[in-house]
Each structure stands twice: as C-alpha cells, then as structure tokens.
Amino acid sequence: MVKMNSAHQEDPFASLLDTSTSQTYLDAIDMARKLAGIGSTVLLTGETGVGKERFAQAIHRLREREDAPFIAVNCGALMASLVESELFGYEKGAFSGADARGKPGKIELARGGTLFLDEIGELSSELQVKLLRVLEERSYYPVGGTRSADVDCRFVAATNRDLEARIRDGRFREDLYYRLNAIAIDIPPLRSRKEDIPLLSRAFLREFSERYHRPVADFGPNVTEALSAHDWPGNVRELRNAIERIVVFSQNGEARLSDLPASLRDFMPIASRDQPTSGFNNSNVSLPTFGSLPEWLARREREYIDAALEQCGGNKVAAAKRLGISRVSLYKKLGTSANVVPTRQL
Known part of the structure; x- marks a missing residue:
C-alpha cells in the first residue's frame, strides 16, 4: 500500500463535502472514499456537468503519492484514426508522419498514477476490444511495436451515456461494460439535490x-x-x-x-x-x-425540449417519451419531419 504524504492526509473530497448536504451526493462521496486502498477500475456515471472529473481526481489523490500523474483523455474528442496511437503510443517509423523518435501513449504517461477515460461510451468498437484486453492482461503493444509493454496505472472511466442501452443497440461491448462496472458510482444531477x-x-x-x-x-x-x-x-x-x-x-x-x-x-x-x-x-x-407572453412561452418550451434531448443523449424517441408528447409532435416543434430518419441518432 502506498504511504500517503502530508499533502494527501487531507481529505481530497473536502471541497465537495463543504458544498453539499444532499444525502444521495454524500453517499456517492462515501462510496468513493472507500476506494483509498485499492487500485480497481472505477466507472463514474452521471449527466454532463455533474463533476465526474473532480470525483476522478479526488479518487486519484486518495491513493496515489503527490507526484503521481493524473492523465485525462476525452474519448469523444479524439479523432478515430488517432485514438490508438494516443492511448498506446507508437514506435519510430510506425506510420507516415510519425515522430522519428516514437511517442509514449497516455497509458505510459499515466504510469504510477491514474488514467481517466472520459466519455468512454464514445470509444469505437475496435478500441473497445483493445481496451478490454489491456484491462484483463495489463499489457499492450504500442502501434508498430513488436514487444509488449506492461500497464502500471489505475483506470477511472466516466460516461454520461446509458451504457446498458448502448449494449442493446450494439454500440458498446457487454464484456467491457462488466469489466468497467465492477465498481460503479453514479453522481446525482443538480436538480435532484x-x-x-x-x-x-x-x-x-x-x-x-x-x-x-x-x-x-x-x-x-x-x-x-x-x-x-x-x-x-x-x-x-x-x-x-x-x-x-x-x-x-x-x-x-x-x-x-x-x-x-x-x-x-x-x-x-x-x-x-x-x-x-x-x-x-x-x-x-x-x-x-x-418580450411578449407567446415569445416567452416559446423560449421556455424550446429550453425544456433542449434539456430533454441533452438528458437523453440526443435520442429524439426517448426525449419525446420523457416530455410526454408523441414523436411526431416533437419533430414538429423542432421544425423537422418525423418521416426522416436522423443520419446519426445517439
């Protein structure tokens, strides 16, 4: 077990505790604090903006020494063609335009610390397979490499998506979900506290x-x-x-x-x-x-619809159900046709 220095003897959740009296939120903090002595993979769930990265940083500080790295990766912001090299790094001459000296990946940069995989639900199917292998075998191959490298970091993943729904839709691997979901903490939205x-x-x-x-x-x-x-x-x-x-x-x-x-x-x-x-x-x-009353009502209605769409991950069918209106009514309010299937429905 890593010996914590004086800086880490302070509670990293103190600032969160000082701004909450909500029992559900305090329960989430209490669950996270119990992870101090273990290095298991953690899955943080919750809507956009609830503070998942702050939780991840606090969990990191509970266990790791002061100089241990905390590396954050936004899986949804990485280009599909670069995700693998960003995570695993690459050897010199691995591909055209690569640095002649090679480059360490995020897993290597997080050595001795924590790798925070934000928006894990956006990871491509191919990378899901490779990440599962990394979690199970604790080793990986850099792009263009022939020798495996060991993994020496803790993984904390986060998502605002319903991963079980994505599994049913065939967009997320069930085995990876259960590997990540061994220790899951749901962070409640602000409207519930x-x-x-x-x-x-x-x-x-x-x-x-x-x-x-x-x-x-x-x-x-x-x-x-x-x-x-x-x-x-x-x-x-x-x-x-x-x-x-x-x-x-x-x-x-x-x-x-x-x-x-x-x-x-x-x-x-x-x-x-x-x-x-x-x-x-x-x-x-x-x-x-x-503004006039009709203008005010129109603004409030659109804000309500936008909030429902965001909470449902852009899924219009689910948003319509949440709003208590038909799919056709929702499309009319959005100014689109219900007969047109969106090109990308999250």
Whole structure:
C-alpha cells in the first residue's frame, strides 16, 4: 500500500463535502472514499456537468503519492484514426508522419498514477476490444511495436451515456461494460439535490470575486429564488458559469437578477412555499423582463425540449417519451419531419 504524504492526509473530497448536504451526493462521496486502498477500475456515471472529473481526481489523490500523474483523455474528442496511437503510443517509423523518435501513449504517461477515460461510451468498437484486453492482461503493444509493454496505472472511466442501452443497440461491448462496472458510482444531477444550490452558489461567488477582484458580498433580491427554481440541465458546470457571469457584470458589489442568463431571469416562481397554495395572488407573479407572453412561452418550451434531448443523449424517441408528447409532435416543434430518419441518432 502506498504511504500517503502530508499533502494527501487531507481529505481530497473536502471541497465537495463543504458544498453539499444532499444525502444521495454524500453517499456517492462515501462510496468513493472507500476506494483509498485499492487500485480497481472505477466507472463514474452521471449527466454532463455533474463533476465526474473532480470525483476522478479526488479518487486519484486518495491513493496515489503527490507526484503521481493524473492523465485525462476525452474519448469523444479524439479523432478515430488517432485514438490508438494516443492511448498506446507508437514506435519510430510506425506510420507516415510519425515522430522519428516514437511517442509514449497516455497509458505510459499515466504510469504510477491514474488514467481517466472520459466519455468512454464514445470509444469505437475496435478500441473497445483493445481496451478490454489491456484491462484483463495489463499489457499492450504500442502501434508498430513488436514487444509488449506492461500497464502500471489505475483506470477511472466516466460516461454520461446509458451504457446498458448502448449494449442493446450494439454500440458498446457487454464484456467491457462488466469489466468497467465492477465498481460503479453514479453522481446525482443538480436538480435532484437543490438543497445544495445555495452552498454551491456562494462558494462560486467567493471564487470568482477573488479571481476578478470584484468583491460581491451576497446575492441581491430574487437571485436565490431564480437559482433554486431553475432545473440546471447543465448541472454544476452551468451553475458555475451563471455565477461567473453574475460577478463579471455586478455593480457596487451586488449580485443582481438582471445579471443572470436570460434562461434564469425570465422565470421566477409564481408563489414561494410559505405562501398560500390556493387562490391567485398577482403580487407573487414576476413578469419576463422582455418580450411578449407567446415569445416567452416559446423560449421556455424550446429550453425544456433542449434539456430533454441533452438528458437523453440526443435520442429524439426517448426525449419525446420523457416530455410526454408523441414523436411526431416533437419533430414538429423542432421544425423537422418525423418521416426522416436522423443520419446519426445517439
């Protein structure tokens, strides 16, 4: 077992614990902290923006020494023709245009540390086979190489896709899934832990106030209500961006409702929880800051549809089911024909 130095005696999850009271989120952290003494492959699941890489970095810091490398690879951003050489490296003269000295791959660069494979669900079928062999045999061949190299790193994979659905569609190998899924941690979306929004918002407010030297003490009237009312399809990343915008446009040290993105400031709760639920009280109604009612409704409808599409990975059939409308209705709202099969349906 690796002896942890003084820097690693601190809890790497401390910053996450300080901004959460949600039991489901705390349970995910507790599960991750139990991985301190083992080097097993870990699969992190959750929507875009929930903080999977932060979890991966914290898991890395739990076990590895301070100078151990943490190498992150976005499997969805790599060109298909370069993925193999990026992961496994290549020998000199392996292919036209290759560096004459050869090049180590990400697996070699992560030696003694952690290789974080983000968006693992986007890996091609061919690379899935090779990755499975690496995980099972703990060795691999660099491109153009004739001698195998050993693997000395921990693998942490992450995805915002439903891998079981992709297995049924024939786009992800079942054996690789079960190899990755031995230890799986699901990170809940922000909309399911709204009690954390005030804590996270104030933490981001302090961060950006210090970064931009624009002191903002707290949020102005209705800002907290607007933040709590939003569903945050982009999760913590979207919230962080919204708070950065508030700080950038703040005046006289005040975070104002008008400084929020339009998708947040156009909608405010009609009534707060401590108001009577029966009857109609127009003093509780906040009108959109601009535009007519039909324009506001159209914007909100499209935002809702876009959020459903993102949560369903672009699958229009699944998004229509989630929205409670027919596939034909969804295509009409998107301005496309339901009879046209998309060229690439994720």
